[in-house]
C-alpha cells in the first residue's frame with residue numbers, strides 16, 4: 001500500500017493543539033478518510049510531545065495513534081510522553097511513582113490529567129501506546145529523535161536492550177534513578193544536551209524558574225561562548241552570559257551524516273533549518289506567536305528552509 005511513498009512530512013511538538021494539527025495536516029494535503037488522516041503518496045513522522053499544555057489533548061493523541069496504527073505515520077517518543085509514563089508507573093521496589101506526584105510535576109501535567117480524568121480506561125490505553133513509541137528512528141537516509149542524536153548513548157542502549165530502541169521495562173526503571181547512566185542517556189536523547197553556566201550564573205526560563213543549565217547547539221563547533229551555544233527561545237539568549245565555555249558541549253554529528261530531525265527546543269520566529277543536515281521543528285505551537293511546523297522531506301541529503309511548512313497558532317485560535 002505504501003510502495004508509492006515518496007517522502008515524509010515531519011511534524012514538530014504539538015502539545016495538545018488539535019485544531020492547529022488538523023490545519024497543518026490539511027495544508028500538507030492529508031485528508032481524513034474513515035477516521036484516519038492519509039496522503040496518497042506521503043507519510044508523517046511525529047517528533048513526539050503530543051501532550052501537556054493545550055486544550056485538545058485527547059484529540060491530538062487520537063489523530064496520531066490512528067495514523068500510526070494505520071501505517072500513515074511513524075512517531076518517536078518525546079520527553080512529555082516519557083514523563084507521562086513515569087508519572088503513571090510505580091517503582092516495584094519502593095512502590096512510589098517513578099515521577100513524583102509533586103505540585104510542580106502535577107501542574108506541568110495538568111491538561112493531560114484533566115483531559116483523561118474521567119476516562120481511566122482510555123488513560124491506561126494512552127500510556128500503553130506511549131510505551132510503544134521508539135526513542136529514535138533511523139531510516140537510513142534520515143534520522144529522527146526528540147532532542148539530541150548522541151550515538152554514544154544510542155549504542156549503549158542498543159547494547160543494553162539487544163538492539164531495542166523502545167523504552168523497555170528495565171530501561172524505564174533505571175532511567176528514573178538519577179545516579180544511573182540510563183538516566184543520563186534518556187536526559188540527553190529526549191531532553192537535550194545541557195551544560196552548567198559558570199560561577200553559579202543563572203537565568204529565568206519561560207515559567208519563571210531559575211536555571212543554571214542551558215540546552216546547547218550540541219553539533220555546533222563554531223559556538224564558543226555560553227550565549228552562542230544556547231539553544232532555545234531567542235528571548236532567553238540575552239540573559240545568558242557571553243563567557244567562553246569551559247569543558248565540552250559537543251556531540252559529534254558530521255556534516256555528511258544523514259539529516260536528523262529534532263523537536264523540543266521552543267524556538268521562535270521564522271522557521272529555518274539549523275544546519276545542512278539538522279532541523280528542529282519545535283516552534284512553540286502552544287505559546288502566543290507560536291507555530292506548528294513541518295518539514296516536507298523528499299529524499300534530499302541537504303535540508304532547505306524552503307521545505308518548511310507551518311500553521312500559526314493565531315490562525316486556529318488561542319490554545320487550539
Ligand SMILES: [Mn+2]
Nearest residue numbers: 013049264282
Ligand atoms: Mn516539547
